[in-house]
Amino acid sequence: MKKIGFVLCFLLLIGCNKSIKIPNFVGKNIDEVKAYAKKYDLKINVKKGYSNQTKNTVLKQNIKENSVLKKDEEMTVWISLGRLSNQDYKDKKVNELGNIPIMMYHGIHNMESHQTKYVGGNVDKDGYQRTSEAFREDLEMYYQKGYRMIPLKEYIDGKIKVEFGKSPIILTFDDGLLNHIKVIGLDEKGEIIIDANSAVGILEEYKRKYKDFQVTATFFVNSSLFQQPDYNEKIVKWLINHGYDIGNHTDTHPDFTKISASEAERQVGSVYTLLKKIIPNQYTEIVALPFGSPYQKSHDNFTSIIKGEFQDSSYQTKGILRVGWESNPSPFSKDFDPLFMKRIRAYDNYGKDFDITYNFNILEKNRYISDGNENIITVPKEKQENIINKKSLKVLGY
Ligand SMILES: [Zn+2]
Structure with a gap:
């Protein structure tokens, strides 16, 4: 047998x-x-x-x-x-009313930090441009401090998927730069080959290095997309298919306080229309304000950023990002406003003036720490009354 x-x-x-x-x-x-x-x-x-x-x-x-x-x-x-017991929540200091860092990056330059004239990983004086070495160190620091990446759009929706005891972090990149995702050719299947030292190349490296990092980011583009006319559409689709998001940074990067309302509408609407053609229903309805302007929601052009029409197609913006300077409240906090969100500029300045070190030191006292369950809002009992619970999630005070 x-x-x-x-x-x-x-x-x-x-x-x-x-x-x-x-x-x-x-x-x-x-x-x-x-x-x-x-x-x-x-x-x-x-x-x-x-x-x-x-x-x-x-x-x-x-x-x-x-x-x-x-x-x-x-x-x-x-x-x-x-x-999980109340003691477990206490031990890990679970607090889903804590703050969440939304990191603001611009260019990632393939250089070592000692090659620049400026402090830390700054490539320019104000630190809007960062070295690839510093970007890798940032990612390492986020991971080691227990931060796990979540998509900006899910944060706005109050969907925080992070394991118990860990904290969410959000990465954003403005200006659609070549060094965000530099394509160096196509493989035999026609898929883009990405420069390993561009921002996405480095993000993919960390996706392989730490499987539980939940690597993702939102890229805010102008009409020039990623400045690679031969590959732009392929890049945008590749990003969506690999867990990244694309948001709106206006047609030509104007200061909204210096243009008319109709021009403001065209600036926002034309990018939505462009993205709708390439990735219908998959782009993110969030605008990153060029220069962080207007600084006040009361500005007349603010309504054109939120709502409008372009070429017979209407748009509705769900989130608006400012420029600088500190972490943003939990989506369950009364202080949360998706139409005026703050970001942390990813730069170095000796641990002062709202640089990375400064902000992550502050976050040690007030960071969002997850209960590991996206359907329950868990906070210390005394904070329970501060919760704004739009989605009627279960609330647990311990
Ligand atoms: Zn910009």
């Missing part, structure tokens, strides 16, 4: 262990999965998360019950780390 079984497997050209049907493990203990995997020589990945189920209980599995593992397929099971 054994011999026949062996021959049959050989004829099927698949290992016998690969043709076994996978049982339902949900609700069972991880030890049962491990024993099963050992018996049939299967490779399993175990992912963990807090839940109301008893510790080590299987919550879900990637292979459906009774289906057979395909060639090269691995089984993944998600197990519970158990329920």
